[in-house]
Amino acid sequence: MRAEVQDWYSSRSFQGSVFDRQDLTARKQGQRVSVVLPAKNEAATIGAIVTALRTELMEEVPLLDEIIVIDSNSTDDTSTVAAAAGATIAHQDQILPDTGCIPGKGEALWKSLAVASGDIIVFIDADLQGFNAQFAVGLLGPLLTDPQVHFVKSYYDRPLDDGVKVMPAGGGRVTELVARPLLNLFWPELAGVVQPLAGEYAGRRSLLECIPFVSGYGVEIGMLIDVLETVGLDGMAQVDLGERRHRNSTDGELARMALQIQLTVQARLHRRGLAPAAPHTVELTQFLRDGENYIGDTTAIGVSERPPMLEVGHHWSTTGEWV
Numbered sequence: 001m002r003a004e005v006q007d008w009y010s011s012r013s014f015q016g017s018v019f020d021r022q023d024l025t026a027r028k029q030g031q032r033v034s035v036v037l038p039a040k041n042e043a044a045t046i047g048a049i050v051t052a053l054r055t056e057l058m059e060e061v062p063l064l065d066e067i068i069v070i071d072s073n074s075t076d077d078t079s080t081v082a083a084a085a086g087a088t089i090a091h092q093d094q095i096l097p098d099t100g101c102i103p104g105k106g107e108a109l110w111k112s113l114a115v116a117s118g119d120i121i122v123f124i125d126a127d128l129q130g131f132n133a134q135f136a137v138g139l140l141g142p143l144l145t146d147p148q149v150h151f152v153k154s155y156y157d158r159p160l161d162d163g164v165k166v167m168p169a170g171g172g173r174v175t176e177l178v179a180r181p182l183l184n185l186f187w188p189e190l191a192g193v194v195q196p197l198a199g200e201y202a203g204r205r206s207l208l209e210c211i212p213f214v215s216g217y218g219v220e221i222g223m224l225i226d227v228l229e230t231v232g233l234d235g236m237a238q239v240d241l242g243e244r245r246h247r248n249s250t251d252g253e254l255a256r257m258a259l260q261i262q263l264t265v266q267a268r269l270h271r272r273g274l275a276p277a278a279p280h281t282v283e284l285t286q287f288l289r290d291g292e293n294y295i296g297d298t299t300a301i302g303v304s305e306r307p308p309m310l311e312v313g314h315h316w317s318t319t320g321e322w323v
């Protein structure tokens with residue numbers, strides 16, 4: 001790593017466990033904190049996550065002010081389970097309907113800015129297994145203790161469940177095979193970020209409203225690059241949250257995710273004049289064995305992007321109204 005990255009890694013990497021929820025609550029100083037859970041068909045896990053956050057970080061200590069589940073066109077009873085656990089539910093396509101509807105995780109996160117009222121917003125995936133509320137405490141730690149920090153990523157061990165057994169490591173396959181090589185090649189300042197695609201991260205609204213949101217799975221790598229360009233490395237931090245287990249996608253699903261990430265990187269490189277414009281969509285053909293043959297299956301993969309929320313002309317007023 002470059003010296004500046006090594007310095008950042010040493011000074012801006014924290015153990016999530018060192019942050020105390022009572023102490024952080026006292027440090028809010030009137031700031032509101034929202035947790036946002038983007039959820040597509042997460043009925044199996046969303047209830048335990050919301051319950052842990054609500055009981056430990058709203059009822060026992062008022063660290064969180066709201067828990068919002070963005071139902072991202074679920075076809076299971078995600079919303080019912082999440083509401084029963086105490087979350088506020090917002091349906092992705094019903095938020096800012098005048099801006100239209102785009103499928104994808106990044107869209108859910110972008111639209112959450114119009115629903116969440118927090119000065120600080122914590123994003124947590126809704127497929128986490130064995131969730132620990134300290135995840136949110138750790139992510140809030142650097143933001144509530146250092147005004148120079150505007151954005152915090154999580155990192156952790158990532159076991160891999162292949163459906164037969166759980167290996168202690170091996171998760172984060174797109175991170176290791178696609179995102180990390182690309183970031184080290186084109187954004188070496190980010191070489192110290194341990195989990196660049198981590199789905200758990202937090203930021204100040206004042207930053208999140210100033211950057212675009214890639215609509216699909218490119219949201220994390222796009223956001224990391226945009227945050228670096230907006231607040232610089234010194235405005236960023238990362239926290240070790242121990243271990244993160246989640247539903248591991250199939251290789252085929254991750255290949256489609258990887259192409260979204262590569263298209264997002266190309267779009268960022270194009271913005272810097274280093275690459276031709278990324279195609280709006282790419283036909284990705286993948287193959288599956290079918291008896292003596294292989295069957296080709298083609299999917300149109302594309303990444304669209306939402307502009308900074310501030311440019312959409314909506315914001316939270318000082319009286320706490322979305323105007």
Ligand SMILES: O=c1ccn([C@@H]2O[C@H](COP(=O)(O)OP(=O)(O)O)[C@@H](O)[C@H]2O)c(=O)[nH]1
Pocket residue numbers: 037038039040041042070072103104105106108124125126127199246247248249
């Ligand atoms: O269109 C989508 C796709 C995903 N998600 C949510 O985004 C998070 C991460 O998605 P996924 O688990 O598919 O990604 P992975 O963690 O496997 O990379 C999960 O809470 C999903 O429910 C979403 O809200 N909308």
Ligand SMILES: O=C(O)[C@@H](COP(=O)(O)O)O[C@H]1O[C@H](CO)[C@@H](O)[C@H](O)[C@H]1O
Pocket residue numbers: 105125158170171172173174175176197198199200217218219220221247248249254257
């Ligand atoms: O880190 C990764 O390689 C992928 C896939 O993780 P696994 O190999 O299924 O553990 O998961 C992340 O990537 C997505 C795209 O950025 C994020 O949206 C997910 O939250 C994150 O889990």
